[in-house]
Amino acid sequence: MNLLEWMTSALPEPAAEPGQREVSPGCTMRYLEAGSGYPVVLLHGLLGAADVWHRNLSILAREYRVIAVDQLTCERHGWVNEQNADIATSAERLLQLFNSLGIERGHLIGHSYGGSVAVVFAAKYPERVASLILLAPPTTAATSLLPVVEFWSTALGRWFGHRVTDLPRRLQELALLRMYGDPDHADEKTLDLYLRALRRPGAVTHILSIIQLWHHNMNVVDDALAALPEHRVLLLWGDRDRTAPVHLSEKLLRRLPKAELQVITGAGHLVFDEAPHEANLLFADWLRRNTVPHRVAAHKSDVA
Numbered sequence: 001m002n003l004l005e006w007m008t009s010a011l012p013e014p015a016a017e018p019g020q021r022e023v024s025p026g027c028t029m030r031y032l033e034a035g036s037g038y039p040v041v042l043l044h045g046l047l048g049a050a051d052v053w054h055r056n057l058s059i060l061a062r063e064y065r066v067i068a069v070d071q072l073t074c075e076r077h078g079w080v081n082e083q084n085a086d087i088a089t090s091a092e093r094l095l096q097l098f099n100s101l102g103i104e105r106g107h108l109i110g111h112s113y114g115g116s117v118a119v120v121f122a123a124k125y126p127e128r129v130a131s132l133i134l135l136a137p138p139t140t141a142a143t144s145l146l147p148v149v150e151f152w153s154t155a156l157g158r159w160f161g162h163r164v165t166d167l168p169r170r171l172q173e174l175a176l177l178r179m180y181g182d183p184d185h186a187d188e189k190t191l192d193l194y195l196r197a198l199r200r201p202g203a204v205t206h207i208l209s210i211i212q213l214w215h216h217n218m219n220v221v222d223d224a225l226a227a228l229p230e231h232r233v234l235l236l237w238g239d240r241d242r243t244a245p246v247h248l249s250e251k252l253l254r255r256l257p258k259a260e261l262q263v264i265t266g267a268g269h270l271v272f273d274e275a276p277h278e279a280n281l282l283f284a285d286w287l288r289r290n291t292v293p294h295r296v297a298a299h300k301s302d303v304a
Contacts, residue, residue: 014034017032017033036064038106042057043094044070045112046210048193055273056276056283060284064287087213090117091124091125107130112136112244119228123223130292133286135236137221140218149211157208161207181240225255233256233260234259234262235253236264238268242268249261262282
């Protein structure tokens, strides 16, 4: 069966099941998991949660064990505890999740800031990563983000940030719609998922903490890129990305000369959601070409 037939066939799509694991004292990481086989781990961006991958997770789970990680995490009793926002610490928490779920080695698919976390993880723990799929990840080269970062780092920005969730829904939607190449491609479910994640108690505080460390974290990402010149990497971009413009992909290719680049016409920053058919085909093709058979890590039901 070729990829197109696989994507359009009536194969069953395994339902995603929620789970959570303690990855450090007081820090419980939530995730969604579906399927079995070689592990594929999905990392959302600065906004959102594990369920924003709803158009991708079940499709990939036809052939792989797919885990969508909730990076806001570190929850206790439904609250997002204040936690270390250093990107290296985020990579360490992800390692603990790998260990807890019995994942010896897997593919990482990271969107935006989640792609930056994936880069740092791969540099720190290369033996745990089979390949990377990076969707518009920011680095120090993403200078178009600096005015936004500077504003949210000010006292006024932090004050306003804590009141974003109180704005009328239409204003919140308009901000999210800027992440699409064509706002008509957005659906209510995806918008609800992003807004719900933002409203979780403590979520805004943690996002603002990451922004406060933005320059430090991006320097860590740049140092990590230097350790990945031989790594298997797919870069995926939308050519109408306003958040991380597509020209940044060329700068990344110079840092990662063996990487492959795919650009989806008409898509914006949320390329995996706006163009799920094209993105899923590219994911599946890459995973098939870069999955080396080995002893597959235990499925969640086999791990204590």
